[in-house]
Amino acid sequence: MEPVRDTKKVKRMFAQGQPALVDAQTGYKYTMVARCPKDGNFASVARIERAGQSLSRVTFQCTTCFTEFEVGQDGIYIR
Secondary structure, X not given: OOOEOOHHHHHHHHHHOOOEEEOOOOOOEEEEEEEOOOOOOEEEXXXXXXXXXXXXXXXXXXXXXXXXXXXXXXXXXXX
């Protein structure tokens, strides 16, 4: 699946404190990805921090150049 922006799902993931979300109807597991600021490739979640039950911080790491970075919720894609 090609990554898409879906702010509704991203907000749910942050609220639930999980970097992934399972669709109850299809069983598909959606995960967060973000574009690397150096090379533009999609990067996976490397670390998360929680504040209570919700996510407070998500750090991504590019699998091509190994850069670690953070983006705001509006810069997160769902795959």
